[in-house]
Amino acid sequence: MQRTGAQIILETLMREGVDVVFGYPGGAIMPTYDSLLDYPVHHVLVRHEENAAFAADGFARASGKVGVCMVTSGPGATNLVTGLAGAMMDSIPVVAITGQVASYLVGTDAFQETDVTGVTLPITKHNYLVTDVAELPMVMKEAFHIARSGRPGPVLVDVCKDVQSKTTEFDYDAIQLRLPGYRPHRQTYDEQIRRAAAYINTAQRPVILAGHGIILAAAHDELRALAERGQIPIATTLLGIGSISESHPLNLRMMGMHGEAYVNEAIQNADLLIAVGMRFDDRVTGNLATYAKHADVIHIDIDPAEISKNVIANLGIVGDAKQVMAGLLPLVEPRDRAAWLSQIEVWRADTMTRDILSTTACESAPHVPFVIDAIHRATRGAQALIVTDVGQHQMWEAQYYRHERPNQLLTSGGLGAMGYGIPAAIGAQIARREDEVWVIVGDGGFQMALPELATIMQEELPVKIAVMRNGYLGMVRQWQELIHSRRYSEVAIKTPDLLKLADAYGLAGMRATRADEVNDLITEARSVPGPVLMDFVVEEEANVYPMVAPGKALNDMYRRPGAERAATGR
Amino acid sequence: MAFVDRTTQRPRAPHVLVALVENKPGVLTRVASLFRRRGFNIESLTVGHTDTPELSRMTIVVDTSKTDASLVQANLFKLVNVVDVQNVTRQPAVMRDLALIKVRIDQQTRFEIVQLMDIYRAKIVDVCPESMIIEVTGPEAKIDSVVEMLKPYGIIEMVRTGLVAMVRGSGHFTGPTPDENGNGHEHEVGSGSNGYHFDDDSRLVRSLGM
Numbered sequence: 001m002q003r004t005g006a007q008i009i010l011e012t013l014m015r016e017g018v019d020v021v022f023g024y025p026g027g028a029i030m031p032t033y034d035s036l037l038d039y040p041v042h043h044v045l046v047r048h049e050e051n052a053a054f055a056a057d058g059f060a061r062a063s064g065k066v067g068v069c070m071v072t073s074g075p076g077a078t079n080l081v082t083g084l085a086g087a088m089m090d091s092i093p094v095v096a097i098t099g100q101v102a103s104y105l106v107g108t109d110a111f112q113e114t115d116v117t118g119v120t121l122p123i124t125k126h127n128y129l130v131t132d133v134a135e136l137p138m139v140m141k142e143a144f145h146i147a148r149s150g151r152p153g154p155v156l157v158d159v160c161k162d163v164q165s166k167t168t169e170f171d172y173d174a175i176q177l178r179l180p181g182y183r184p185h186r187q188t189y190d191e192q193i194r195r196a197a198a199y200i201n202t203a204q205r206p207v208i209l210a211g212h213g214i215i216l217a218a219a220h221d222e223l224r225a226l227a228e229r230g231q232i233p234i235a236t237t238l239l240g241i242g243s244i245s246e247s248h249p250l251n252l253r254m255m256g257m258h259g260e261a262y263v264n265e266a267i268q269n270a271d272l273l274i275a276v277g278m279r280f281d282d283r284v285t286g287n288l289a290t291y292a293k294h295a296d297v298i299h300i301d302i303d304p305a306e307i308s309k310n311v312i313a314n315l316g317i318v319g320d321a322k323q324v325m326a327g328l329l330p331l332v333e334p335r336d337r338a339a340w341l342s343q344i345e346v347w348r349a350d351t352m353t354r355d356i357l358s359t360t361a362c363e364s365a366p367h368v369p370f371v372i373d374a375i376h377r378a379t380r381g382a383q384a385l386i387v388t389d390v391g392q393h394q395m396w397e398a399q400y401y402r403h404e405r406p407n408q409l410l411t412s413g414g415l416g417a418m419g420y421g422i423p424a425a426i427g428a429q430i431a432r433r434e435d436e437v438w439v440i441v442g443d444g445g446f447q448m449a450l451p452e453l454a455t456i457m458q459e460e461l462p463v464k465i466a467v468m469r470n471g472y473l474g475m476v477r478q479w480q481e482l483i484h485s486r487r488y489s490e491v492a493i494k495t496p497d498l499l500k501l502a503d504a505y506g507l508a509g510m511r512a513t514r515a516d517e518v519n520d521l522i523t524e525a526r527s528v529p530g531p532v533l534m535d536f537v538v539e540e541e542a543n544v545y546p547m548v549a550p551g552k553a554l555n556d557m558y559r560r561p562g563a564e565r566a567a568t569g570r
Numbered sequence: 571m572a573f574v575d576r577t578t579q580r581p582r583a584p585h586v587l588v589a590l591v592e593n594k595p596g597v598l599t600r601v602a603s604l605f606r607r608r609g610f611n612i613e614s615l616t617v618g619h620t621d622t623p624e625l626s627r628m629t630i631v632v633d634t635s636k637t638d639a640s641l642v643q644a645n646l647f648k649l650v651n652v653v654d655v656q657n658v659t660r661q662p663a664v665m666r667d668l669a670l671i672k673v674r675i676d677q678q679t680r681f682e683i684v685q686l687m688d689i690y691r692a693k694i695v696d697v698c699p700e701s702m703i704i705e706v707t708g709p710e711a712k713i714d715s716v717v718e719m720l721k722p723y724g725i726i727e728m729v730r731t732g733l734v735a736m737v738r739g740s741g742h743f744t745g746p747t748p749d750e751n752g753n754g755h756e757h758e759v760g761s762g763s764n765g766y767h768f769d770d771d772s773r774l775v776r777s778l779g780m
Binding site for chain 1: 591592595596599600603607638640641644645647648649650651652653654
């Protein structure tokens with residue numbers, strides 16, 4: 001049948017199971033917005049295009065589907081950049097559709113023309129400029145296939161305005177993909193699995209490093225079974241949180257710059273690292289020259305370019321985490337590894353007394369871990385999903401909230417993009433209407449995404465927004481305190497009255513200034529059926545401990561000063 | 571980070587990669603952008619047509635004293651438009667560079683240079699009273715040698731194409747055929763192999779079977 005370019009875009013969305021699009025209209029995408037009225041696609045009108053990309057990312061993480069954002073040419077498309085870069089770093093399947101000036105104007109510096117495929121080339125898994133409507137059906141189908149298969153990622157399709165209006169023959173089922181250079185899946189060999197098992201069976205002090213790839217591959221059961229069979233402790237990356245329940249005794253929890261000291265100590269003393277679906281980011285390894293010097297490394301990843309990129313692997317296995325671990329399981333001999341596990345327990349006990357903040361006693365202004373622990377206790381039985389922004393609160397959330405299930409924490413990991421939290425929560429709440437979606441955000445990141453409160457109201461989303469207001473860009477302030485001799489440079493930040501702001505936008509506003517108000521406020525917020533803006537006035541100059549300073553070894557950490565006195569070892 | 575040969579402890583010799591890429595707009599940009607953003611050091615890159623109109627062929631010489639060739643290969647492999655990548659460094663291959671060299675001449679030096687160029691089987695493709703253009707083809711070392719010989723006469727300008735390479739024998743490098751889902755898959759090379767494996771340093775390398 002004959003279809004216009006705009007219809008082809010929308011029918012592809014239907015065929016790919018996409019019923020939500022996050023976007024913002026403009027000149028070069030108008031034909032598609034016109035056709036939008038004829039299709040049962042729910043369009044979420046964000047207040048800034050960057051947030052369309054963040055919301056599509058949040059939607060994708062929460063739903064497991066492809067997130068779609070749609071904007072106009074020029075400024076609309078350039079505003080997507082941060083969101084696409086984040087989706088690229090965190091391997092999130094997003095399809096971005098951008099309008100482009102008419103094909104006969106391309107290259108003439110026309111009004112609102114930007115070379116968007118050029119701009120987004122390094123921050124997308126792949127991208128397309130469509131100047132001929134005959135190419136559009138194939139391109140659209142390829143875009144979804146590439147975004148979601150293999151190592152997922154963002155794909156951008158830049159569609160000229162005249163292409164959206166022209167017609168061509170369209171039969172979705174008849175389209176044969178032809179991607180001779182695209183190899184999303186590959187076979188893993190028995191020989192590699194056998195060698196990996198031999199490493200594991202002879203290891204005395206193994207640690208599994210569990211990354212986002214486990215969640216993306218839905219390999220949680222295989223991970224747990226492998227760990228339990230070999231009694232191998234698991235350290236997770238930030239995005240690997242939830243790959244195994246945080247109450248599982250073998251889950252050491254988060255590693256890296258703000259991982260607890262015992263986790264990093266275990267990695268540094270390991271004789272074998274089994275890295276699965278993680279990429280040895282510098283925030284995870286500390287100084288590479290001193291990283292896990294006694295350890296052999298097995299690196300399992302679906303992306304061959306990750307193997308031996310940062311840490312040279314003794315054995316690299318390119319493959320799907322679920323398939324590889326399932327293959328490995330019967331070859332791994334049951335062990336108790338009692339000596340290794342009890343050594344880690346000794347380190348853990350030390351951490352408990354030195355670093356973990358008491359979340360039971362807290363005077364005057366609460367500290368953020370206290371609030372996060374209170375949110376955790378209130379929501380732990382519920383179907384709750386936490387979205388964080390970026391900074392101190394993000395690290396405290398990772399340390400103090402205990403995630404039991406995968407995809408229960410959405411956070412901007414690789415890119416660390418402030419302003420991610422609120423728009424990502426919009427996407428997440430739309431993906432999981434029944435879930436209790438909480439955003440934990442600092443006063444800096446909140447103000448980056450402030451206009452999206454209007455989107456939350458327009459969409460009637462019951463998102464609970466907990467602002468941790470300390471009057472500082474906290475993580476930068478912490479670095480200035482610890483590394484730049486407390487020379488505070490542009491980190492003090494004023495915030496408008498959040499109660500008045502809530503009132504202006506029409507959502508419920510609440511404030512807690514004392515620790516003893518926190519629990520009641522959370523209870524009250526949860527009883528509100530609609531969105532709530534919570535203003536937690538928290539301790540101003542608190543630091544996230546422990547912390548690996550840049551360039552230092554993973555177990556050479558700033559520990560909490562004077563902690564012996566304050567600690568209770570909860 | 572400098573990579574040294576494990577046996578000689580000297581900087582590693584350059585590696586030669588051959589890539590088959592889809593003949594589509596922007597593919598060269600994708601490859602160049604990859605090298606730039608990953609900080610890969612490339613000595614030369616040539617691109618040209620193949621016998622198949624849909625495919626172009628690149629020969630890439632990687633400076634392995636600073637850049638790991640397997641990482642370059644794996645990253646190229648990831649690009650959707652790159653159909654196949656082969657490291658031909660350790661394979662018997664014909665490797666050729668072509669140079670055009672414009673050299674200053676006079677009455678005395680003209681015949682001297684012509685004789686000299688005969689030794690290299692180089693061709694004189696243009697001549698005028700003050701200069702001539704010499705065309706010379708061969709392995710890079712040969713071209714280097716010609717350049718050294720001509721320098722005393724005065725090189726006015728020079729251009730080199732960069733290396734092109736082809737593996738000897740009747741095996742052919744045409745890239746994989748797509749599977750039923752339209753995705754590329756590797757050549758069947760020996761039983762149970764996808765054509766790539768990890769060597770002792772755990773680097774992705776192409777299996778050498780034909």
